[in-house]
Amino acid sequence: MIDLHYVATANGMKVAIMLQEAELEYRVINYDLFAGAHLTAQFKRINPNNKLPAIVDHDPADGGAPLPVFESGAILLYLAEKTGRFLPADPRGRAVALQWLFWQMAGLGPMHGQAHHFLRYAPERLEYPSTRYANEALRLLKVLEYRLEQAEYLAGEEYSIADMAAWPWVGGAALIDIDIADLPAVAAWAARIGERPAVQAAVAGKQTAVPPEYMQKHAVLTPEQWSNMFGENLLAASDLR
Ligand SMILES: N[C@@H](CCC(=O)N[C@@H](CS)C(=O)NCC(=O)O)C(=O)O
Known part of the structure; x- marks a missing residue:
């Protein structure tokens, strides 16, 4: 089982697509970015960068402890190597x-x-x-x-x-x-x-589809949302322990 720590943005969607393509068993843990749900010490232990997406593989190839992976490109590469799919072998x-x-x-x-x-x-x-x-x-x-x-x-x-x-x-x-x-x-x-x-399954999935508020051409954020996304609250997350 793989946990997908997720928000339905482009970086999240690429990992949802790979999980679907590779037919891996996964569960989605959704985060409300605007509310700053990703700015916690708990999530920092999975991704020290406090950004989405991230995964935790509960069944890594070495049989060891659950393996967290962050950075969407590294996650795609990890999953390609885990499954032997979607990356040319030569x-x-x-x-x-x-x-x-x-x-x-x-x-x-x-x-x-x-x-x-x-x-x-x-x-x-x-x-x-x-x-x-x-x-x-x-x-x-x-x-x-x-x-x-x-x-x-x-x-x-x-x-x-x-x-x-x-x-x-x-x-x-x-x-x-x-x-x-x-x-x-x-x-x-x-x-x-x-x-x-x-x-199509990733794009339309109940937990993975992009909600309409992310598709607004001009986003108008409250001061709190602004702080979580781009300001003081985001900066403060780098001091979380
Ligand atoms: N290079 C990272 C970028 C991750 C990233 O910026 N994620 C955005 C969502 S697409 C995020 O978590 N933003 C929240 C924030 O910056 O506070 C990746 O590809 O995984």
Whole structure:
């Protein structure tokens, strides 16, 4: 059994997709980010970064104590290695898959995250960061377009954890005013993945579906919610013991 410490954002969704794809037994522990449910000493013992998602594997391969894993890319890799699925076995294919997984973790995710922050969550429109991150978000999607003009999936012919990592972020592009219809290879890839039963199960799952409040174009937060997400309460969590 795997515990999935979860919120239905892009980073959470990629792990829910992998758990469905690999047909692993898991239970979802949902967190209300706006309420600061992740900012506890108890959760810090699972993820010292106090962010979601994280997993706890109660049946690790070594038969030892339950194993917590944080960082969505590391979780995908852990689950791929645990199951022997969704990561090419040959060194060349594996290198290609991992480079796109790391590209998502270091580029697409963080840059889109900043674009979402400045375009959707910032209390006032700040021109410089809004333009900087909107441009970078679009540039990265054009990198994806270039790759997907050459190959059906990021690792080549095989659907892999690299696709699972990128797909939910691409799905959120409309919220930062990017129309993926302008990127035909990305749009076709996104539609192909969206048709997979495991992906549909993760997207529509009772505990994993994205609630409408996360899809608002412009989020208006209370001061307490703001503090939990971006301010003093979040900073204070780094001192929790
Ligand atoms: N690099 C991390 C990012 C995790 C992350 O930023 N998670 C967000 C939700 S998508 C979160 O927990 N935000 C709450 C906060 O920052 O307080 C990963 O991929 O797991």
